[in-house]
Amino acid sequence: xxxxxxxxxxxxVAWRFLREGRIQTLFIVVGIAIGVAVIIFMSALLNGLQANxxxxxxxxxxxxxxxxxxxxxxxxxxxxxxxxxxNMQIPLQRVKGIDQWQSLVLQLQAMPEVKVVSPAxxxxxxxxxxxxxxxxxxxxxxxxxxxxxxxxxxxRVQGTSYIGSDSLLIGTELAADLGVVxxxxxxxxxxxxxxxxxxxxxxxxxxxxxxxxRNVLMAMxxxxxxxxxxxxxxxxxxxxxxxxxxxxxxxxxxxxxxxQADSWIKTNEQFFTAVRAQTTANTAIRFFVALSVGFGIAxxxxxxxxxxxxxxxxxxxxxxxxxxxxxxxxxQGGLLGLAGALVGALIxxxxxxxxxxxxxxADGSIMFAMVMDSALxxxxxxxxxxxxxxxxxxxxxxxxxxxxVVAIRA
Amino acid sequence: xxxxxxxxxxxxxxxxLAGIRKSFNVGADNxxxxxxxxxxxxxxxxxxxxxxxxxxxxxxxxxxVGLLDRPSSGSLRITGLETTQLSDAQRTHLRGxxxxxxxxxxxxxxAFSALENVMMPMYAAQGLMDASMRARAAQLLDSVGMRPWxxxxxxxxxxxxxxxxxxxxxxxxxxxxxxxxxxxxxxDSKSADGVFALLRSVCKEHATAxxxxxxxxxxxxxxxRTIEVIDGRLG
Numbered sequence: 001x002x003x004x005x006x007x008x009x010x011x012x013v014a015w016r017f018l019r020e021g022r023i024q025t026l027f028i029v030v031g032i033a034i035g036v037a038v039i040i041f042m043s044a045l046l047n048g049l050q051a052n053x054x055x056x057x058x059x060x061x062x063x064x065x066x067x068x069x070x071x072x073x074x075x076x077x078x079x080x081x082x083x084x085x086x087n088m089q090i091p092l093q094r095v096k097g098i099d100q101w102q103s104l105v106l107q108l109q110a111m112p113e114v115k116v117v118s119p120a121x122x123x124x125x126x127x128x129x130x131x132x133x134x135x136x137x138x139x140x141x142x143x144x145x146x147x148x149x150x151x152x153x154x155x156r157v158q159g160t161s162y163i164g165s166d167s168l169l170i171g172t173e174l175a176a177d178l179g180v181v182x183x184x185x186x187x188x189x190x191x192x193x194x195x196x197x198x199x200x201x202x203x204x205x206x207x208x209x210x211x212x213x214r215n216v217l218m219a220m221x222x223x224x225x226x227x228x229x230x231x232x233x234x235x236x237x238x239x240x241x242x243x244x245x246x247x248x249x250x251x252x253x254x255x256x257x258x259x260q261a262d263s264w265i266k267t268n269e270q271f272f273t274a275v276r277a278q279t280t281a282n283t284a285i286r287f288f289v290a291l292s293v294g295f296g297i298a299x300x301x302x303x304x305x306x307x308x309x310x311x312x313x314x315x316x317x318x319x320x321x322x323x324x325x326x327x328x329x330x331x332q333g334g335l336l337g338l339a340g341a342l343v344g345a346l347i348x349x350x351x352x353x354x355x356x357x358x359x360x361x362a363d364g365s366i367m368f369a370m371v372m373d374s375a376l377x378x379x380x381x382x383x384x385x386x387x388x389x390x391x392x393x394x395x396x397x398x399x400x401x402x403x404x405v406v407a408i409r410a
Numbered sequence: 411x412x413x414x415x416x417x418x419x420x421x422x423x424x425x426x427l428a429g430i431r432k433s434f435n436v437g438a439d440n441x442x443x444x445x446x447x448x449x450x451x452x453x454x455x456x457x458x459x460x461x462x463x464x465x466x467x468x469x470x471x472x473x474x475v476g477l478l479d480r481p482s483s484g485s486l487r488i489t490g491l492e493t494t495q496l497s498d499a500q501r502t503h504l505r506g507x508x509x510x511x512x513x514x515x516x517x518x519x520x521a522f523s524a525l526e527n528v529m530m531p532m533y534a535a536q537g538l539m540d541a542s543m544r545a546r547a548a549q550l551l552d553s554v555g556m557r558p559w560x561x562x563x564x565x566x567x568x569x570x571x572x573x574x575x576x577x578x579x580x581x582x583x584x585x586x587x588x589x590x591x592x593x594x595x596x597x598d599s600k601s602a603d604g605v606f607a608l609l610r611s612v613c614k615e616h617a618t619a620x621x622x623x624x625x626x627x628x629x630x631x632x633x634x635r636t637i638e639v640i641d642g643r644l645g
Contacts, residue, residue: 009533016521314517317478318531318579319506321499405478408513 010324013315014331021304025336028300032340032388033347035293036380039286040348044370045355046282050275052368054243057268060206060215062118062149062237063246066108066253068096069260097232104257105236113240113249118145119233121223127170127216128187129178136174136216138188140223141237149239152204152217158182159202163219167201171212175203188216194226290383294391297336301329301395305402312399313407322400329396330389337388341381348380422490424586424619425452425475430484432470432642444470446642447484452619454586457610459630460623462639468623469591471639475621476509476589477501489586506535510580510618512609514592517576518564524551524575525560531582550578554608570601577608581616588612588620594629606632 007015018025098104101119108117121140126133139146143163147153153161157172159182168186170178180186182200189195198218205212224230240246246263253261265272305312312325352370359367432445444467452458462468473479474486477493486493489508493501518527528547533539551560554574559567567575573593580588590609594602606629613620622633630636638645 006538009537009539012533013521016519020521310517311519314511314513314519315530315534316502317476317505317511318534319502319583320534321502324534405473408478408517 010327010331013328014335017304017308017328018332018335021307024300024304028296028336029340029343031296032293032337032384033343035289036341036344036384037347037351039289039383040345040376040380041351041355042282042285043376044348044352044372046278047373047376048368048370050278051371053271053275056207057271058243058264059155060150060208060211061264061267063240063243064238064250064253064261064263066098066104066236066238066257066259066261067122067234068098069258097229097234098236098259101233101236104259107257108236108238108253111249113242113245115239115241116145116148118142118149118237119220120146120235120237121220121227121229121233122235123190123223123227125191125216125226126189127174127178128189129180129184132178134174134177134213136170136188137214138216138218138223138226140218140220140226142220146217146237149237150206152206155204155206156202157205159200161202161204163201163217165219165222167199168216168218168222169202169204170200170216171214172203172205173209173213174216175200177213188226190226192228194228196222196226198222290387293337293340293384294387297333297388297391298394300336301333301392302398304332305329305395305399308399309402309407312402313404313409316402316404317408325402326396326400329399330392333388333390333392333396334385335388337384337386337391338381340388341384344384345377345380349377421454423451423453423487424456424489425450425621426485426487427451427475428485430471430474430481430486432467432474432479433482444642445474445481448639448644450637450644452587452621454617454619455613456619456635457613457633458619458621458635458637459633460621460637460639461625461627461630462645466639467642468639472589472591472621472623475587476511477505506531507583508586510583510585510588512573512576512580512588512590512593514595518567518572518579520563520565523561523563524556524567524571527564527575528578528582531579535583547578547582550581551575554578568601569597570604573597573601573605574608577605577612581612581618584616586619588618590620590622592623592625594624594626602626602629 105117105119108114118141120142121138123138125136125138127136143161147161152169158175159169161169163169168188170180170186175181178186180200182202184200185197186200187195187197204217206215218226220233224232227234240249243264247265250261250263250266253259315325316322349372352372356366356370361367427448427450430445430448431443433441433443436442448471460468460471470479474481477488481494484494488504491504493504496504518524519530522530525544525547528550529539529543532543532546536543548557548560551557554577556571556574556578559571564572564575576593588609593609594605597605609620609622610632612618622629624630
């Protein structure tokens with residue numbers, strides 16, 4: 001007892017009881033460890049999977065897009081008491097500049113949640129090269145800002161990402177469809193009749209087939225000339241510090257400016273539903289694993305109380321209080337939970353390392369990076385210890401309520 | 411030793427029982443009376459045997475005196491303190507500080523060494539351990555001839571050795587009263603003699619009152635007093 005002299009009475013007795021019941025203790029610790037490892041591994045897997053999805057979604061997309069509200073048809077000359085026309089035709093949507101966009105950029109940049117604001121001109125056009133033509137979506141932007149939102153230089157596969165007033169960038173799919181390489185001229189025409197011939201500066205791959213076959217990037221001034229929007233911007237792309245705050249920030253912007261603000265969460269609603277379903281499934285699995293761990297601990301301690309009835313009786317006879325007996329068994333639950341969680345955390349971490357090492361894509365790259373969050377480990381340790389304590393409550397009460405006379409005779 | 415006898419006779423009783431009755435409920439309306447008004451006193455240094463046939467109420471008497479069980483009626487004083495109205499926590503405290511137990515089946519804690527078993531009542535009372543506990547436990551084990559086995563696990567000791575450790579543990583809190591429930595019942599005659607002699611010497615050296623339940627007439631004959639319990643009454 002020399003080496004453990006600093007331990008309070010209940011802790012030492014709890015520890016010795018556990019140590020004496022070696023096999024029983026070992027089995028339940030392994031059981032808890034497996035449960036904790038499953039929780040840690042699954043959570044890290046799902047977090048990694050979600051982070052990977054989010055990363056892929058946001059590779060070619062801003063967190064929020066601010067644009068002028070859609071044009072609405074209003075009935076004219078309809079006064080009070082007059083009948084409104086039942087059918088009104090929705091007007092065609094044209095490329096429209098945002099009013100006072102420069103001051104709006106300053107306002108948005110002043111918001112603490114906002115990281116980058118990039119103005120752009122968006123519009124539809126037709127790209128032609130000899131006989132081939134494709135309808136495209138033109139993004140006229142300021143590369144310094146836009147590249148901070150969408151890292152085009154990192155996604156460049158051919159040519160350069162530098163854009164001059166007479167050049168443009170296109171995606172891999174579109175380049176393949178048109179059969180062009182950097183340096184080739186491309187003719188761009190709008191429905192308004194404006195035609196420009198620009199040089200292909202580079203080809204990018206944003207990892208999305210649709211974007212690669214549709215998007216054309218050019219300098220903002222070039223796009224302004226193309227769509228007759230001199231000095232204007234039709235859209236503001238925003239990135240935020242917290243990507244999950246996008247919807248609330250978008251609503252805030254919408255209510256303050258009266259403009260339309262679309263968050264990535266809203267535009268990817270299906271994806272978010274899937275994420276929510278995954279999170280719910282993960283929570284349910286965690287709950288049931290914790291429940292089975294809890295019942296495992298409780299059953300072992302119930303058996304332990306029966307096995308140690310006589311010893312509990314002796315302790316009570318020598319003046320040990322009911323509360324002390326209760327604490328001895330509660331601590332056993334807590335210690336089992338903690339020990340199982342420590343082992344489980346190691347197993348979970350090992351499983352993660354093995355996953356990262358052996359689960360690879362066909363090209364040898366990692367499937368996706370798992371999130372080894374230290375908070376996850378701390379949470380698992382706390383949850384397992386708490387589960388241990390709660391599970392030990394019933395056995396501990398039973399031990400504390402044992403009649404010493406009956407217990408000693410047991 | 412006439413002086414000592416006079417001194418002990420004048421000392422306040424350690425244990426006073428007056429009209430102690432104990433009954434158990436068996437079923438809804440069925441009550442079994444086990445003790446029918448027991449009266450006796452024990453003084454410091456008294457070594458008193460309790461004899462009687464099986465089922466006569468000896469163990470119930472011992473459990474009641476040891477504050478493990480409450481009497482149905484009557485008065486029970488330990489070191490002058492009336493115990494029948496005490497709360498469970500107060501009884502536990504009094505039991506820990508004034509009463510030592512020695513059971514028939516040794517009842518040591520197998521997860522602890524001999525020394526740790528003797529330290530246990532002091533450790534439980536204080537919550538934390540200190541060097542004086544260890545010194546006192548070692549001294550007590552030395553006094554019962556267990557010095558070479560201080561760190562031996564309790565479950566590796568022989569029956570006689572375990573009972574010696576149990577006697578040392580009963581003395582740990584310097585109790586006024588030791589209750590021994592057939593402490594030699596499970597030992598060979600040589601070990602039984604050794605344990606009996608040990609309890610007797612403890613009783614005299616520490617002026618501790620000992621209530622000693624036994625079925626062995628030879629041992630009861632060697633006690634200062636003998637109380638016979640027959641069908642819940644003193645014979």
